[in-house]
Amino acid sequence: xxxxxxxxxxxxxxxxxxxxxxxxxxxxxxxxxxxxxxxxxxxxxxxxxxxxxxxxxxxxxxxxxxxxxxxxxxxxxxxxxxxxxxxxxxxxxxxxxxxxxxxxxxxxxxxxxxxxxxxxxxxxxxxxxxxxxxxxxxxxxxxxxxxxxxxxxxxxxxxxxxxxxxxxxxxxxxxxxxxxxxxxxxxxxxxxxxxxxxxxxxxxxxxxxxxxxxxxxxxxxxxxxxxxxxxxxxxxxxxxxxxxxxxxxxxxxxxxxxxxxxxxxxxxxxxxxxxxxxxxxxxxxxxxxxxxxxxxxxxxxxxxxxxxxxxxxxxxxxxxxxxxxxxxxxxxxxxxxxxxxxxxxxxxxxxxxxxxxxxxxxxxxxxxxxxxxxxxxxxxxxxxxxxxxxxxxxxxxxxxxxxxxxxxxxxxxxxxxxxxxxxxxxx
Numbered sequence: 001x002x003x004x005x006x007x008x009x010x011x012x013x014x015x016x017x018x019x020x021x022x023x024x025x026x027x028x029x030x031x032x033x034x035x036x037x038x039x040x041x042x043x044x045x046x047x048x049x050x051x052x053x054x055x056x057x058x059x060x061x062x063x064x065x066x067x068x069x070x071x072x073x074x075x076x077x078x079x080x081x082x083x084x085x086x087x088x089x090x091x092x093x094x095x096x097x098x099x100x101x102x103x104x105x106x107x108x109x110x111x112x113x114x115x116x117x118x119x120x121x122x123x124x125x126x127x128x129x130x131x132x133x134x135x136x137x138x139x140x141x142x143x144x145x146x147x148x149x150x151x152x153x154x155x156x157x158x159x160x161x162x163x164x165x166x167x168x169x170x171x172x173x174x175x176x177x178x179x180x181x182x183x184x185x186x187x188x189x190x191x192x193x194x195x196x197x198x199x200x201x202x203x204x205x206x207x208x209x210x211x212x213x214x215x216x217x218x219x220x221x222x223x224x225x226x227x228x229x230x231x232x233x234x235x236x237x238x239x240x241x242x243x244x245x246x247x248x249x250x251x252x253x254x255x256x257x258x259x260x261x262x263x264x265x266x267x268x269x270x271x272x273x274x275x276x277x278x279x280x281x282x283x284x285x286x287x288x289x290x291x292x293x294x295x296x297x298x299x300x301x302x303x304x305x306x307x308x309x310x311x312x313x314x315x316x317x318x319x320x321x322x323x324x325x326x327x328x329x330x331x332x333x334x335x336x337x338x339x340x341x342x343x344x345x346x347x348x349x350x351x352x353x354x355x356x357x358x359x360x361x362x363x364x365x366x367x368x369x370x371x372x373x374x375x376x377x378x379x380x381x382x383x384x385x386x387x388x389x390x391x392x393x394x395x396x397x398x399x400x401x402x403x404x405x406x407x408x409x410x411x412x413x414x415x416x417x418x419x420x421x422x423x424x425x426x427x
Contacts, residue, residue, distance in 0.1 A: 001030060004318055005040040007067040007098070009089060010080030011060075014103055014130070015042070016053050017307030018077055022314075023054075029311075033318040043067050043080075064089055068096050075317055077310060078102040087111050094118050094126070099326060101313040103130035103306055109204035113217060116329050123327035125320055127313035132205045133158055133282045135305025136298040137312060142212045142286065143331055149288035151213040155251040158205040160280035160300035161189045161196035162228050162248040167278045169236050170245060176231060188280050188301075198227035199248065199263040206250040206261055213252060213286070216259050216337030224400075226264035235352055235420050238380070238392055239267050244350075245275040246422065253340075260340035267350050267424040273297075274425075342401040348377065348424040349403055353391045354384060356415035364416065365391070368409035372402045394424065 006022075008015050022029070022037055030036050041059045043066070059066070067076060068089075076098045078086055083106050090100050090107075100119065102108065108115075108128045119126035129139050133156070142151070157163050161183055168179035180197065183189035195201045203223045210218050228248050239246050244267035252261045268275040273295050277283045282300030287293045299305040320326045355361045362379075369376065377394045384390035398406075403421065410418055 001034070001036045003036045003038050004075060004321065005038050005070075005073045006314070007070070007073045007076040008039060008042045009064070009067070009076060009078045009086075011042050011044045011051065011053070012079065012081075013303045014079040014306045014310065015077070016051070017303035018079065018310050018314075019053060021304065021307050021311050025311075029315060033315055034322060035318055037314065037318065040073055041067055041070060064092075068092050068098075073098065074321060075099045075101065075314060077314070078104060079310070083107050083110060087115070090115060091118060094122050094124050097122055097124060099125040099317045099321070100127075101310055101317065102126075102128050103310055104128070105131040105201070105204045105208065109207040109220075112208070112211070120327055120329060125317045125326050125328070125330075127316060127330050128208075129313050130306045130309035132208050133284055133296075134160070134298070134300040134302060135308055136282060136284060136296050136300070137309060138284050138296050139208070139212050139330070140312070140316075141296065142209075143333075146213075146286065146288055146291070149290045151254075151286060151288050153251070153253040153287040154209050154213045154284065155249055155253070155274075156284035157247055157274060157277050157282050158209075158250050158284065158300065159196055159199075159202040159248060160282060161193065162199075162202070163277060163281065163300070164188045164279045165197070166228060166231070166236075166247060169231070169233060170240070171278075173233065175233055176229065197229050199225045202248060202250045202263045206252055206263060209250070209284070210252045210259065210261055212331050212333070214254065214259055214337065215331075215333035215335040218259065218261050218337075218339075222261060222339055224262040224264065228265055230420065231265055232419065234390065235350075235422075238352070239350065240270075242267075242378075242394070243270050244268060244424070245270055247274060247277070249274070249425070255340040255344050258338045258340040258344070260345050262423075265420075265422045267422055269425065269427050272425065272427065342404065343399050345400045346397045348397050348426065349395045350420070350422045350424055351393050351395070351406075352419040352421075353393070353410065354417045354419055355389045355391050357383075357387060357389045358415070361389075361416060362391075364413055365393075365410070368406055369395075371409070372398075372405045374398045374402050374406060390419070
């Protein structure tokens with residue numbers, strides 16, 4: 001049986017998982033592809049580091065040029081992380097005729113289009129299934145299973161760290177900092193969790209999902225991003241009393257042929273499937289004009305789930321090599337798109353306020369709401385401290401333009417301040 005040689009850039013959690021799966025399932029992979037897949041070289045930062053991994057028969061080096069210049073290596077898996085250095089390596093590898101598989105969402109979200117262009121010029125494959133939602137095969141599913149449908153909306157929980165934190169806050173009554181510390185101790189959160197808790201990681205994934213679902217290119221600047229650091233246990237409890245759970249949700253939605261993409265805390269009805277997604281797990285809901293709503297659920301990270309997605313890309317590239325069909329884009333769907341206008345994006349909202357406890361305050365809030373033609377659905381008042389009340393209100397559907405005007409109007413009041421303002425997903 002002919003062999004296809006593979007190189008790996010990075011031997012951390014995912015790289016180690018790829019090596020293990022390739023060895024454990026070699027017989028099955030060979031029967032599917034008709035080729036024997038062999039890891040020939042691995043590039044690491046520190047070749048002296050002790051690794052609990054069988055590397056017999058594999059050259060371990062810290063020189064990427066050994067990979068680039070090895071004409072026997074056809075496929076390279078990039079799982080080293082970073083953006084600038086990974087981009088440089090991948091560009092050089094593509095020019096050397098290597099097919100690339102990466103799990104690097106930051107890189108693909110920011111430079112995916114130009115790398116895909118370079119891959120095509122060199123008749124190379126560039127696949128990145130593992131860049132979104134870990135072990136969930138969502139990208140290839142959108143490309144193949146929704147090819148004949150018109151996708152209207154993609155939304156989901158695409159960051160395991162924040163979902164774990166919010167699960168702990170909801171189930172165990174932990175404040176944010178304690179839940180974050182627990183996530184770090186279990187390895188679900190980095191020492192510097194900024195990208196996760198501020199919603200940046202989820203936004204990168206929504207950029208990629210938007211490209212696949214709608215064929216439109218968006219950047220971080222096009223996405224409204226709110227993280228979870230400011231979520232208070234009081235709002236978690238209040239949402240639960242109203243029949244909701246708060247989750248960090250990414251939403252990409254077509255509105256009058258324009259695209260709206262956002263990442264932020266959202267109140268989800270407790271009986272909806274997304275509300276049941278716990279801890280580090282992810283879920284993506286795709287709504288098609290023909291098929292309706294479908295949900296894809298699974299582990300959002302981890303050694304073997306992510307490695308499994310990488311392996312599916314390796315198998316896809318191998319089949320392309322055998323069939324001599326390499327060089328096609330992972331996602332061929334492309335169309336021009338514009339961002340949806342604030343006045344066209346409608347949701348009901350949950351707004352909590354700190355209000356100086358004195359007569360006439362609700363009149364001020366009502367006046368602001370009426371000035372923008374917005375209406376309350378529900379108002380709840382409780383004691384916050386000796387001098388202030390906590391007022392929670394939910395609205396009927398209002399536009400983002402109306403919401404911005406409401407929040408600006410409240411900001412101008414001396415004795416009332418906004419504690420939280422979150423979208424509500426309706427049944």
